[in-house]
Amino acid sequence: MLSRPLTALLAACALVAVLATTACGGSGGDRSLVHVPGDVATITKAVDRVAPGGTVLIAPGVYDEQVVVGKRDVTIRGEDRDAVVVDGGGRRPYGVVATADGVRIENLTVRRTTFYGVLVTGLHDENGPSAHDGQGYTHLDPDKFPPVQRFSIDHVTATDNGLYGIYAFDANHGVIRDSYASGSADSGFYVGQCRSCDILVQGxxxxxxxxGFENANASDSVVIVGNRFSGNRVGMTLISNYQEAFTPQRANTVVGNLVSDNxxxxxxxxxxxxxxxxxxISGGQDNVLLRNRITGNVRAGVLLANTEDLAATGNTFTDDVLTGNGVAVANVSAARAPASGNCVTPAAAPTLPADLLADCHGTQPTGTLPAVDVPxxxxxxEVAAPPAQPSMPDPGERGPLPATVTMPDLDTIPVPAADLLADLAGTAQGSS
Amino acid sequence: MSDTPGISRRALLLGTGGVVAAAAVAAVGTAVTQGGPTTSTTTDRAPGVRATGRTQAGVARPATPQRQALHAVLRLGGGADPGPDLRSGLAAAGATILRLVSGPSDELPDGPGDLTIHVGLGPGPLAAIDPTLPAATAMPRFAGDDGIPAGRDDGDVLVALASSDGTALRPALDAVVASLPGATTLWAEHGFRGPGQGTIARNPLGYHDGIIVPEGDDELDENVWLAHGPLAGATVCVLRRLRLDRTRFAALAEGERDRVIGRHADGRPLSGGGPTAEVDLQAKTPEGAYLTPARSHARAAHPSFTGSALMLRRGYAFDRGPLADGTADAGLLFVCFAHDLETFVRTQLRLDETDDLMPFTTPTASGSFLVLPGFDAAHPLGHQLWA
Structure with missing residues (x-):
């Protein structure tokens, strides 16, 4: 959830910048296309060499490095998604970090980092290492660290990373698409700390x-559509968190996802x-959920809870499939922040407590989930390797990423099949 | 992930952190007794503590709390109308305090030593003066509060005394109470602390308390003192008399005790670092478990989860001997200060939900008070309430 080690990395980056002048800045480099390892041995050196707006093209291989992309409109692209591997070795904190506007990261694998596989964020300190002793509960100051603009993470595999697989915070106008995350000790995908985010998480x-997927304090225009969040311990979360900026979390649009067997x-x-x-949903408010298939979760399909004094309120579920769960919807909110206004149409059953949805327009009754033995x-x-993942087709010539994200027509998104994206999921193939 | 860089919550929450030790030393070095000699007829009296100024003594000065304390909670006489009687009573109490700490007195023939006395008002009189005053609203009921005996959770006045010399406390308290016409004592608790530097001392469970607190002027200004208006220099104090089931806690295996607290008995966080290091809330084992356990006290009480200020904590142990059932009426008089009441309230509500230490505690008295701004001979105690 937190950005703790980031300042350390960026402090190191600033130090390198002093010495080499190009490693982390937005200038230097004049090549529109740099091949790795054809032109230079490492991805980091390629980022030094590439011009803003250029492309770093990476041939198959295992790259034992962590890469900071601080150069505008640069594309970091693997030639073969499964065979281009940035490897943290179980000791480096990051795989690929984008701190500049307009960065694309695509068609590669990032694994075995201790913190984040792929990270996009505006939280970086241009003043160098002054903050290096303070990287703990970084209360993002959005005025000091404006969100990075425009990003694309596409056909990226992130596996066996210590906290998050693919992570965007303090970032706006971006897409996380057709990617895969497993083995994350926190969440596979994470979008956090933004308002008017304009972020699409699809496929x-x-x-x-x-x-599987976590959102903390990312609000408005976060569209989560057509994903498979199945075979985790918890499928997805929408939470408010005082440890980060922009509480409460609110007003995401969640359509046509499969959230099953978690x-x-x-x-x-x-x-x-x-x-x-x-x-x-913990302290999340006014989220809109349409036509999701939320099935086979042994304790609860949907769990409503408070975050401290922030209540889960005004979340609406319409035409979702909520079957085969321990209970369809459970409310465990504390008395100090009771859930209210959470409506499910058509009504789902069973619920905890039984009369949870009897009148969704006021304060809703609360209960306690039975305790379970958690393995x-x-x-x-040591989490199982992902099955083969498809490479991204050659995109051809492209301009910079657009200023805003083109959102899908949500009206055309149906309830997904129970085997949505099953061909890409090891847990769907009996290989667990 | 145990090799993560050290983190400084204080630096992040407060934007400072490097000046703490120097500021604490300076506070001690400048301590003087107001208006009179600091020496006394005996040679081992502790140096005096300044009684006057923007803030009352005994909250943040001396930086290392005196080893003995007496906290008394009073009921005001004269019904609910706080009017002129309270105003003149507070002024008289303040004058008494200045007299007691200015040199040898009838009550303290050897002089005040390091005696400090501060006074606060509870929600009853505050609301009667002005319901919008800070801390004019009573705290909500917390888990276990139903068992607090009548008259031990709604006091009107706090008189808090501390000294290296425990025998100085009662005579001084009696003198202050006598200054408040009609006031009666609802409850009082003598407390004692183990040795320590700054606010850190071992609590009755054998673990260090007061490790992470605001220190130095900047942190105190940001977290403890009301900053603006006529009440600048006031602070909100919460008292919780917590009987502790030390026997049951001590029966846990050492590792289990550490997991309840989140630190080892020598203060080291389970997430790594030295005895005064801050806990790392995010560090995990490779298998995904928090190194600072999910229901440990250190995690539950961390201000980042509630978006709260950092509380100044200066608690004292108490021991009243056996109860009728043979268990000890002993534990911790929890004492905290913050710039608003919500800091404690939000934290305690969270503890009730997520803290594995709470089952070892039984609240037996409780109160919240606005500790009034500082005063001196020209500016009577409490005059700001009617400013």
Whole structure:
């Protein structure tokens, strides 16, 4: 959830910048296309060499490095998604970090980092290492660190990363698409800390993570559509979190996702004991859920809870399939922040408590989920490898990323089939 | 991930952190007794603590709390009308305090030593003066509060005394109470602290308390003192008399005790670092478990989860001997200060939900008070309330 090690990385980046002048800045480099390892041996050197707006094209190989892309409109692209691997070795914090506007990261694999596989963020310190001792609970100051603009993460595989697989925070106008994340000790995908985010999360697969997809404090115009969040300990979460900027979380649009069978044992544990939950909303408000298939989660399809004094309110579920869960919807909110206004149409059953949805327009009754024995976790470095993932077709000539994201026509998105994206998921193929 | 860089919550929450030790030293070095000699007829009296100024003594000065304390909670006489009687009573109490700490007195023939006395008002009189005053609203009921005996959770006045010399406390308290016409004592607790530097001391469970607190002028200004208006220099104090089931806690295996607290008995966080290091809330095992356990006290009480200020904590142990059932009426008088009441309230509500230490505690008295701004001979105690 937090950005703790980032400032350390960027402090190091600033130091390098002093010495080499180009490593992290927005200038230097004049090549529109740099091949790795054809032109230079490492991706980092290629980022030094490439011009703003240019492309770093990476041939198959394992790259033992972490890469900061601080140069505008640069594309970091692998030639073969499964065979181009940025490897953290179980000791480097990051795989690929984008801190400049307009960066594309696509068609490659990032694995075995201790924190984040791929990260896009505006939180970087131009003043150098002054903050290096303060990288803890970085309360993002959005005035000091304006969000990075325009990003694309496409056909990226992130596996066996210590916290998050693919992570965007303090970032606006971006797409996370057709990617895959497994083995994350926190969440496979994570979008956080933005308002008027204009972020599309579409066609991704998250499995064997503690949490498949997480949103903390990312609000308005976050559109989550057509993803498979199945075979994790918790499928997805929409949460408010005082440890980060922009509480409360609100007003995401969640359409046509498969959120099923989230009681996968061969994953890292969810640190607060999460298990058997499809969608958890903790202090999230006014989210709109349409035509999702939320099934086979042994404790609850949807779990409503508070975050401290922030209540889960005004979330609406319309035409979702909520069957085969322990209970369809459970409310465990504390008395100090009671859930209210969470409506499910048509009504789903069973619920906890039984009269949870009797009148969704006021304060809603609360209950307690039965305790369960949660299996011990697996090291994030030992989670099963993903099945083969498709490479991204050659995109041809492209201009810079557009200023805003083109959102799909949500009216055309149906309830997904129970086997949505199953061909890309190991947990769907009996290989667990 | 145990090799993550060290983090400084204080630096992040507060934007400072490097000046703490120097500021604490300076506070001690400048301490003087107001208006009179600091020496006394005996040679081992502790140096005096300044009584006057923007803030009252005994909250943040001395930086290392005196080892003995007496907290008394009073009921005001004269019904609910706080009017002129309260105003003149507070002024008289303030004058008494200045007299007691200015040199040898009838009550304290050897002089005040390091005696400090501060006074606060509870929600009853505050609301009667002005319901919009800070801390004029009573706290909500917390888990276990139903068992607090009548008269031990709704006091009107706090008189808090601290000294290296425990025998100085009662005579001084009696003198202050006598200054408040009609006031009666609802409850009072003598407390004691183990040795320590700054606010860190071992609590009755054998673990260090007061490790992460605001220190130095900048952090105190940001977290503890009301900053603006006529009440600048006031602070909100919460008292919680917590009987502790030390026997049951001590029966846990050492590792289990550490997991309840989130630190080892020598202070080291389970997430790594030295005895005064901050806990790392995000560090995990490769298998995904928090190194600072999910329901540990250190995690539950962390201000980042509630978006709260950092509380100044200066608690004292108490021991009243056995109860009728043979268990000890002993534990911790929790004492905290922050710039608003919500800091404590939000934190305690969170503890009730997520803290594995709470089952070892039983609240037996509770109160919240606005500790009034500082005063001196020309500016009577409490005069700002009617400014």
């Amino acid at each position: 991704n697969v998250a499995e064997r993570n503690a949490v 009681q996968q044992a061969d994953t890292p544990e969810q640190a607060t004991g999460g298990w058997g939950i499809g969608l958890g 011990a976790g697996t090291s994030f470095l």
